[in-house]
């Protein structure tokens with residue numbers, strides 16, 4: 001059985017919107033089905049193809065406030081005009097059971113996790129450049145021009161905080177970035193060959 005790094009089993013992946021975190025995480029889950037990816041709550045609207053309960057739990061602002069008041073979120077933050085948060089119970093149960101739990105969350109949430117789960121391993125994914133990040137955000141055509149501007153402004157703040165994380169990985173070459181993430185999570189894993 002391969003053990004994750006550190007004493008904790010909680011791994012946080014953060015990085016600016018458009019950096020490719022989602023794609024990295026999906027590949028990671030395909031290759032390591034034992035990893036549990038936490039499904040977040042959000043007040044943002046579903047993008048085409050997103051499924052409630054799978055990509056996110058899509059909730060109303062009122063419901064989100066109830067979750068905060070009931071202390072049912074392990075962390076939460078406002079991001080580009082919407083609320084996002086991690087359901088507390090599921091994550092705590094999975095960690096308790098010894099499962100490697102992955103949170104794909106933004107900077108404010110990652111800071112809260114550092115306070116509540118200091119043993120968590122925290123990774124920051126960087127773009128090769130701001131212009132490349134902007135190109136990726138525009139290419140995915142999922143946001144309005146205003147939303148893209150908000151996300152780019154937020155990206156500048158997030159990137160400035162990358163040094164707060166245990167590990168920084170530049171997503172210029174996808175396969176290399178994925179191998180680097182794996183070598184952090186599974187330091188004892190022999191290098192695997194990636195499908196071309």
Ligand code: 5GP
Nearest residue numbers: 040041076077079084085086104105106109
């Ligand atoms: P998106 O709207 O593109 O799906 O996500 C926007 C940002 O919110 C991304 O940086 C994503 O990592 C972050 N995010 C997703 N779920 C959560 C969460 O539960 N908590 C926090 N703090 N951020 C989240």
